[in-house]
Amino acid sequence: MEKVEPKVSRTSSMSRHQKILIGIAVAFLLYSIAGFWLMPAVLKNVLEKKLSESLQRTITIGTIQVNPYLFKIFVNNFLVKDLSDKNHFVAFDQLFIDLEAASLFKRALVIKTLTLTGPSLNLARYRDLSYNFSDLAESPGPEEKSKSKPFLFSVSNIEIKNGEIVFFDEPKDTTHRVANLNLALPFLSNVAHEVEITVQPAFSAIINDTPVNLTGRTTPFHxxxxxxxxxxxxxxxxxxxxxxxxxxxxxxxxxxxxxxxxxxxxxxxxxxxxxxxxxxxxxxxxxxxxxxxxxxxxxxxxxxxxxxxxxxxxxxxxxxxxxxxxxxxxxxxxxxxxxxxxFMLGKKVESEPAEADSPGNETxxxxxxxxxxxxxxxxxxxxxxxxxxxxxxxxxxxxxxxxxxxxxxxxxxxxxxxxxxxxxxxxxxxxxxxxPMVAQLHAVLQDLKVPRFTPYYSEILLPRVVDGNLDLSADISYTRAENRNSLNADNITAEFDSIGVNDKDNVKLLTIPSLSIRDTSLDLDGQQVVVGDLSARSGELHLVRQKEGLVLMKELFKPREQQKEKTAEGKTDTSSPWVVTLQKGSIDQFSLVLLDHIPAEPTTVVIDNMRLNVANFSTAANTKGEVALDLRIDKKGALSLKGAVGIEPLSAALAVALANLPVKTLQPYFADRVNLVIGDGAIAVDGQLVVSQDKGTILSTQFSGKGRIEKFASFDPLAGEEFLKWNALHLDGIEYDSSRFALKITEIGWQDFYNKIVFFDDGTLNLQTIMQGSGGPDTAVPEKSEPVKSTEESHSLLVEINAVKLENGKFDFLDRKISPYYEASLSELSGTITGLSSRPGVMAEANISGRLDQQAPLNISGRLNLLSDEVFADLTMDFRNIELSPTTPYTGKYIGYTVDKGKLSLELKYLVEGKNITGKNKAFLDQFTLGETVESPDSLNLPVNLAIALLRNRKGEITLNVPVQGDLDDPEFSIGAIVFKAIVNLIAKAATSPFALMGALIPEGEELQYVDFTPGSSLIEEKYQAGLETIAKVLYERPGLNMDIRGSVNFNQEEEVLHNLRFEGLLKNEKYKKLSRKKDMTTSLDEIIIEPDEYETYLKAAYREATFDKPRNVLGLAKRLPPEEMEKLLRDNIIITEDDLRLLAIQRANGVKSFLVSTGPVEPERLFIIEPEIAAEESTTPRVEMTIK
Structure with a gap:
């Protein structure tokens, strides 16, 4: 098996510098990714979410751009919608922020540039007065944190571009818009070393279409x-x-x-x-x-x-x-x-009074x-x-x-x-x-057209200014101190030019060519006006007095109901009155033309040459100014007033002088009451007039001086003759005092005066036609009314006139209502009346004399008081030897005979006591003989000749006594009418009652036609003997008169009386026979008186002598009878026959005849006894009746 060698990593093989570079690149990449892409997304998402939650509104952001290397941030298309999520609330196009890297080490936010582009803000106010952001204002703010150091920042180049703000106001229906809003703020910082840097901001916008630009400089954090x-x-x-x-x-x-x-x-x-x-x-x-x-x-x-x-x-x-x-x-x-x-700015708001600010708080x-x-x-x-x-x-x-x-x-x-x-x-x-508030003003007003300002007085005044200019100047000062106003005006000058004022009917009322007010001052605070100088010249005032009179308030001022009410409600004028002072005033050559419609025919009175000067005239209390007024009336009269005048209280002490005022000027004012034409006459007054007013507003007036009316002459337009004239009528020593309501005149003298009295054909008197408005023939006689009693006894004017003197006066009388006209003249009137007074019981003595028809003397004398409430007069007026032949027009008209000759003397005695008058008028006519008969339908058909024979004595004289008695308040009473009626009655009684006419001849005025006798007696009583003596005298003085005398008896009244008298005669006869045996007896039978103890003695004697058959005894001798039976037998054998009564009446007539013959002596052949009258009526009085033949 192949052994594989482990691979060695590049990294491990990289150098350290490479690793650093790679780290930097990765970091740059990550920073770029985070800065350019991640941060904008996160920021956009967070801002939209957080702001939407916070603002309760939808928020959208278009994009956010970040440049992490340049520290620049762009926020684009930012939008905040309103609550309705329909409209946008806030928005902007872009926000650009340029940060400074210095922010990292300065521990402050440093922004190099801040730019906001296209910002937009939409604001709205709704009708409920809420706003579209009201909810944001109500959101609670963050809790206040403890005080800490301020956040430091420094921002440069702040700029807002093209911004817009829109505000929609729904209640006002208005939209406001701010457009093109641009703001530039160069710098804004609160970093210590930068706070004093000056910033120069700039602002511009268009606000509601109005450009606005602001630039400035600021250090906002200094x-x-x-x-x-x-x-x-x-x-x-x-x-x-x-x-x-x-x-x-x-x-x-x-x-x-x-x-x-x-x-x-x-x-x-x-x-x-x-x-x-x-x-x-x-x-x-x-x-x-x-x-x-x-x-x-x-x-x-x-x-x-x-x-x-x-x-x-x-x-x-x-x-x-x-x-x-x-x-x-x-x-x-x-x-x-x-x-x-x-007023349109709003109603006045009555605010509460503000509290006074503390001192120093008010700037x-x-x-x-x-x-x-x-x-x-x-x-x-x-x-x-x-x-x-x-x-x-x-x-x-x-x-x-x-x-x-x-x-x-x-x-x-x-x-x-x-x-x-x-x-x-x-x-x-x-x-x-x-x-302080102080103002000084010099004002000059020129060429003010016064008529233009008529509306400001037309609602009060009726006249209108139709012409006139005003120049006005003044110095005005105003001061306000301690809440007190002071307004003064000095050096006020007003110049009026060509003033023209018309009345409400557009008729000329007033013209003033020139009116000047100078040196005038006004003190508003002191409420004083001082007029230094007021002058006017050549003014002319026209006034019209209508039938209802010249009432200035009515002529000048509109009725109150036609005036607009302008009084302030709830306000009472409690201010003191204004004081107006005129230091000097004058008007010159003024005239007043008064057209007066009060008379039946309108008349014009002209007052001209008026000059008024005033000095120191004031409305202030207890002050007086000097006034001098001179004027001319109707081109002849002159009036002058000079003296002191006060307003409060009203007072005046003036010297008054009136001269040559034509009486004609006054005639139109009594023409509707006096039908008289004034031909001439001038009035003059000189004196002192004093007017005063007490605190009770009672005005009193005193005048002392004298007055005259000279060369007065008037004409009766109906009679076509002079009526009244005189040479001078003067009143001297006039003293009048209204406070005592007393008038005293030292002497009134009337010189060379003349008056003619005319009876017109229609029987009216010229006095009646002249005084047609006050008691003329067409004036109704008012019913007798009770006198108005004054509430104060002082209302009766106390008048005292020391003497009234008459010199050489004359009155002519013309009667045109008879044919031929009768004319008489009373001339040479002179005399005095002294001691006239309205005081009760004060008697004046009057003694005035004159002549009638230039021959017959006149005398008026006596005592009188005609001015008191109870009038008294005891006057005797004697006229002597007035010729009667000129009165033939009257005798022919009223008694049917002319006057052949004769003279008249009058003795008039009048006694006036209050409203009662009694008078005795005794007239004596000498040799008054009527002439030819005049046929007149107005004849009285009276036995005038018999009346004259009765009235005329043996010397051809007639004496008449006519009494007068009446009530002066009786409108039917007239002395002349009473006297005339009395004379007519005397003549009328000549036929019906001559003895009534004879009674007028005797002062006592007895009724003498009868002599009354005691029943059974023919003796004339003593009370009738004086009357018979007067009759005897009258008969003797008037031999043309005869008298029949008739005796009369009343059988029923006098038969028993004669029976008793016959019985008493039997007893008296026996006593008379016994007394007649004495040699020294002188007593007559009628004087015999039978005493009571003698009665039985003479009764037996009368019974013994009686021849009637008497009772006898067996011896045939008259029996002794008791006295009662003797009286009875005597009375039974007394028989009163009609012949006895007839003889008694004859005895009475013979007794009256014998008395007249023996007393008169009246010739017996003028006295005739006629067959007596035997009456049986019980009401017949035994008398003797005498009848004038």
């Missing part, structure tokens, strides 16, 4: 972490991002773009206090803010901001410039008062703006908050502010100029300090 970014952003579409800002109101930003070129810096200061710095330029473009309906409220083509070194986190900003170009702003006030667009804002400029701005203002809308356009609006700062005690300067579409200009310059 202690300071200093970072600086250069930001370049163009055309950021701002509305796309506003959806994530809480929205309030109806405004929305329809367009707006932002350009940014800025540098943003970051640095961590010691104490871990971060600092962010910002510089650069910001531009807002195409800003358009609109409401829901699409109307634009703000449009700005471009806003440029240049920010210098600023620190936002420290609220420290420095802006070099803010430039706003051509902004357009719409400001509108709605009909309910809301300010738009401010103050530091803002410095070197310049703010607004160029060619436009503001459109539309005000619908008034009854009438108002709209204006301000263009251009130019604003320049320099040096604006919140730093303490720094001032900014500003300039503002505005021009309106009406060529009105507004210029404002000033300074502004924000800390």
């Amino acid at each position: 202690d300071t972490r200093e970072t600086i970014f250069d930001i370049q952003v163009n055309k950021i579409n701002i509305p796309e991002y506003l959806a994530y800002i809480p929205k309030q109101g109806d405004l929305t930003l329809k367009s707006g773009y932002l350009d940014i070129t800025a540098v943003l810096g970051f640095e961590m200061r010691p104490g871990n206090k971060p600092t962010i710095t910002l510089t650069g330029d910001f531009s807002l473009k195409e800003i358009d803010v609109r409401e829901i309906q699409g109307e634009s409220y703000l449009a700005i083509p471009q806003v440029d901001l240049t920010i210098l070194d600023s620190r936002p986190m420290e609220l420290d900003f420095h802006l070099a410039r803010i430039s706003i170009r051509e902004p357009e702003f719409l400001l509108r006030r709605s009909s309910n008062g809301d300010i738009l667009p401010l 103050p804002l530091k803002l410095v703006v070197d310049e703010i400029a607004v160029n060619r701005g436009t503001v459109r203002f539309d005000d619908q908050g008034n009854i009438e809308p108002f709209a204006t356009t301000l263009n251009p609006v130019e604003v320049k502010v320099t040096g604006l700062s919140t730093l303490e005690n720094t001032e900014a300067a500003y300039e503002i100029s505005i021009l309106t579409e009406a060529e009105e200009s507004i210029a404002m310059t000033g300074t502004l300090s924000l800390n």
